[in-house]
Amino acid sequence: MTELMRIVSNTKYAVLLEGPTSSGKTSIIKFIAEITGYKCVRVNNHHHTDIEEYIGTYMPNSKGKLVFQEVFPLLDNFYNKF
Numbered sequence: 350m351t352e353l354m355r356i357v358s359n360t361k362y363a364v365l366l367e368g369p370t371s372s373g374k375t376s377i378i379k380f381i382a383e384i385t386g387y388k389c390v391r392v393n394n395h396h397h398t399d400i401e402e403y404i405g406t407y408m409p410n411s412k413g414k415l416v417f418q419e420v421f422p423l424l425d426n427f428y429n430k431f
Contacts, residue, residue, distance in 0.1 A: 354381050363390075 357364050357378070366374040375391055382389035392403070405419040 350377065353377065354385070357381050357385070357387075 364378070366378065368374050379389050381387075401420075403420065405417055407415040408418045410416045
């Protein structure tokens with residue numbers, strides 16, 4: 350855990366953990382984020398994941414017009430840094 354905490358807290362980039370369901374990946378990262386003062390953004394990946402789940406998609410509004418709907422907080426973090 351110490352090595353994972355060192356890696357996560359010393360980077361400005363996202364961290365991707367891969368492993369079996371219910372192995373504690375989210376819990377450990379939430380814990381590390383809490384004690385180091387970082388914000389934890391969880392993105393669930395699966396074999397049907399596509400780009401729309403990362404950045405957003407065009408959706409019809411109440412008047413039927415297509416409006417781009419961003420995915421937050423993922424893009425919120427991106428726009429605040431650039």
